[in-house]
Amino acid sequence: MCALLLVTAVHAQDKAAGPAAFKMDHSHSSIGFELPIRGGLSKVPGKFTDFEVALFTNPSDITKSSVNAAIRVASVDTGIAEMERSLRTAL
Secondary structure (H helix, E strand, O other): OOOOEEOOEEEEOOHHHHEEEEOOOOHEEEEEEEEEHHHHHHEEEEEEOOOOEEOOOOOOHHHOOOEEEEEOOHHHOOOOOOOHHHHHOOO
């Protein structure tokens, strides 16, 4: 099964970690995807509801910037119970 992962975020500055660290603002963020069904004739949108993302930037050397993400797979939400059970089942 193939999925397209889309990440939308507004980052809030984490003052305790310094000026170059940003944490995901959950009220303005989502991690979504689309699953092709029926041989690609249609797509089912979905999202993960339980995740943490932190962005660390280094303005002087972008190659030293990083993103840490943890997504709880069990939080998958497509609005279709049968599809969610299938997505949560180990292959």
